[in-house]
Amino acid sequence: MPAKRTVAAVVSMVLIPGGWRAPGDACSLLTQAEVSSVVGIMLSAHPTAPTACVWTEPPSPTFANRRVEVTVIKPEGFDIGKTPVGKMTKTPVSGIGDDAYYAEGFGMVTLSVKKGAAAVVINVKSRSWSTDQSKAMEKDLAQKALARL
Secondary structure, eight states: OOHHHHHHHHHHHHHTTTTTOSSSOGGGGSHHHHHHHHTSSSEEEEEEETTTTEEEEEEEEOOOOOOEEEEEHHHHHHHHHTTBBBBBBEEESSSSSEEEEEEEEETEEEEEEEEETEEEEEEEOOTTOOHHHHHHHHHHHHHHHHTTO
C-alpha cells in the first residue's frame, strides 16, 4: 500500500471517533490565554467537532496561518498511532501523561499524549516556527490540557 494511503488509513482509525464520546469537548482543554501565551500570538478557538478544536490567528496583512489543533482520541487510537508508518518517525516523550510520543514526517510534527482512559493529539502548525519550537509548544500545551482531561 503506498505510504500516503497507509497514513490516511492510520489517521482515520486514530481520529475518527465513531460512537465513542470524548470527555467534554476539545476546546475546553485549553483557554485562549494559555494557547496565545504559549505560541506568542493571539489565537481564537474554533470548534470543528466535539473531539476537535482549532485555534487560529485572525486574517491580517501579516497572516501566516499559524494554528494550534487539539484532537481528543480514544486510547486505542493513541496505541494505533504508535505503529510505524512509512517515513513517519515516532519518538517517545517522557515526563508527560502516562505515555506520549512525537510523530514527525511529511512536513509536520504532532504530540500524542495518553492519560488514564483519555488521549489527546496536539499539533502546532506554522512555517515560521521550527520543528523544535513546535515540539516545545506542543509539550507545553499538552501539559496544560492534561490537567483538564
